Amino acid sequence: MSRIYNFSAGPSMLPESVLKRAAEEMLDYNNSGQSVMEMSHRSKTYEQIITSCESLLRELLQIPDNYKVLFLQGGASSQFAMIPMNLMKNHKIDLVLTGQWAKKAHAEAKKYGEVNVVASSADKTFSYIPQLDPASFSKDADYFYICLNNTIYGTHYHTLPDTGNVPLIADVSSCILSEPMDISKFGLIFAGAQKNMGPAGLTVVIVREDLIGEVAPTVPTMFSYQIHADNQSMYNTPPTYAIYICKLVLEWLKNDIGGLENMHQINQKKAAILYDFLDSSKLFQATVEPASRSLMNVPFITGNEELDKKFIAQSIEHGFANLKGHRSVGGMRASIYNAMPIEGVEALVSFMKEFEKANS
Numbered sequence: 001m002s003r004i005y006n007f008s009a010g011p012s013m014l015p016e017s018v019l020k021r022a023a024e025e026m027l028d029y030n031n032s033g034q035s036v037m038e039m040s041h042r043s044k045t046y047e048q049i050i051t052s053c054e055s056l057l058r059e060l061l062q063i064p065d066n067y068k069v070l071f072l073q074g075g076a077s078s079q080f081a082m083i084p085m086n087l088m089k090n091h092k093i094d095l096v097l098t099g100q101w102a103k104k105a106h107a108e109a110k111k112y113g114e115v116n117v118v119a120s121s122a123d124k125t126f127s128y129i130p131q132l133d134p135a136s137f138s139k140d141a142d143y144f145y146i147c148l149n150n151t152i153y154g155t156h157y158h159t160l161p162d163t164g165n166v167p168l169i170a171d172v173s174s175c176i177l178s179e180p181m182d183i184s185k186f187g188l189i190f191a192g193a194q195k196n197m198g199p200a201g202l203t204v205v206i207v208r209e210d211l212i213g214e215v216a217p218t219v220p221t222m223f224s225y226q227i228h229a230d231n232q233s234m235y236n237t238p239p240t241y242a243i244y245i246c247k248l249v250l251e252w253l254k255n256d257i258g259g260l261e262n263m264h265q266i267n268q269k270k271a272a273i274l275y276d277f278l279d280s281s282k283l284f285q286a287t288v289e290p291a292s293r294s295l296m297n298v299p300f301i302t303g304n305e306e307l308d309k310k311f312i313a314q315s316i317e318h319g320f321a322n323l324k325g326h327r328s329v330g331g332m333r334a335s336i337y338n339a340m341p342i343e344g345v346e347a348l349v350s351f352m353k354e355f356e357k358a359n360s
């Protein structure tokens with residue numbers, strides 16, 4: 001068996017030890033005589049899985065007690081609508097436009113009220129995080145919305161906007177668990193699991209308790225945070241197997257990696273290998289300005305579309321999957337999430353060096 005290095009933006013690689021453990025437990029989980037997939041979500045055995053998934057997440061991210069953790073479905077994309085449905089009481093929000101995911105969140109929020117775009121990086125194909133001027137923030141906004149890590153363009157906020165009493169809300173789909181974060185700075189964060197937490201099908205929402213409550217009577221029951229919080233994410237059947245894999249990933253982060261400080265150091269090391277090469281290469285170049293670069297998603301180009309195509313084709317032959325950039329940007333993109341081993345990044349850079357030599 002030979003496993004590839006998968007640089008996909010998502011779904012993405014999972015730690016090999018997690019996959020092995022899941023395989024071992026596939027037919028008979030913990031002497032229950034059944035797979036986790038077959039198990040009642042109301043059983044004692046399953047209750048332990050979801051409870052320990054939540055407590056591991058609370059421990060790793062140091063989530064304060066006044067925050068709820070919700071295990072939902074519908075992907076990060078459902079949150080683009082669910083957030084305004086639940087939190088847009090005065091029908092006005094601020095938002096920073098840093099790419100496609102922020103754009104989609106903007107389009108959904110507009111259905112519920114006024115969206116003030118305080119800044120945008122559309123002028124340079126979203127290759128940077130714009131400077132924010134607090135004077136342009138709305139004092140009476142229900143919340144201030146950002147996409148913390150822009151998966152498609154490879155940008156990341158390295159300082160958070162100071163929004164005062166206005167709750168900050170962030171899409172953290174492609175950076176959650178990649179480094180420690182101060183949850184108390186946010187009103188709500190959310191992530192689709194398929195990048196850094198587990199398989200697709202699970203969406204995690206972490207929300208400050210006081211922000212949720214009664215919603216407009218037209219909001220469907222399934223889209224009310226309060227309903228899911230009151231029912232410990234068991235109002236209906238949660239994505240049971242995805243939550244189980246997420247728990248294994250969190251155990252790996254805690255026990256094998258040693259927590260988020262360590263994960264951050266490893267991620268910095270991996271990203272530096274790639275960015276240092278890109279900044280010194282005569283053929284390849286990074287598309288994002290240094291101050292806005294993401295540790296997770298690294299877009300790059302040769303400046304020649306034909307050469308980009310040739311590189312992508314050859315990379316596949318060499319066992320590197322999904323290096324093609326997003327269709328809206330072109331070029332290449334290496335997504336190097338938590339589970340991508342350092343050897344994968346080193347192997348990619350040696351291949352890029354060979355390619356550079358052969359094509360210059």
Ligand SMILES: *Cc1c(COP(=O)(O)O)cnc(C)c1O
Nearest residue numbers: 075076077101151171173174192
């Ligand atoms: C992948 C991604 C999404 C979309 O997630 P789905 O689970 O497919 O809805 C949204 N935001 C960001 C930042 C992403 O990376």
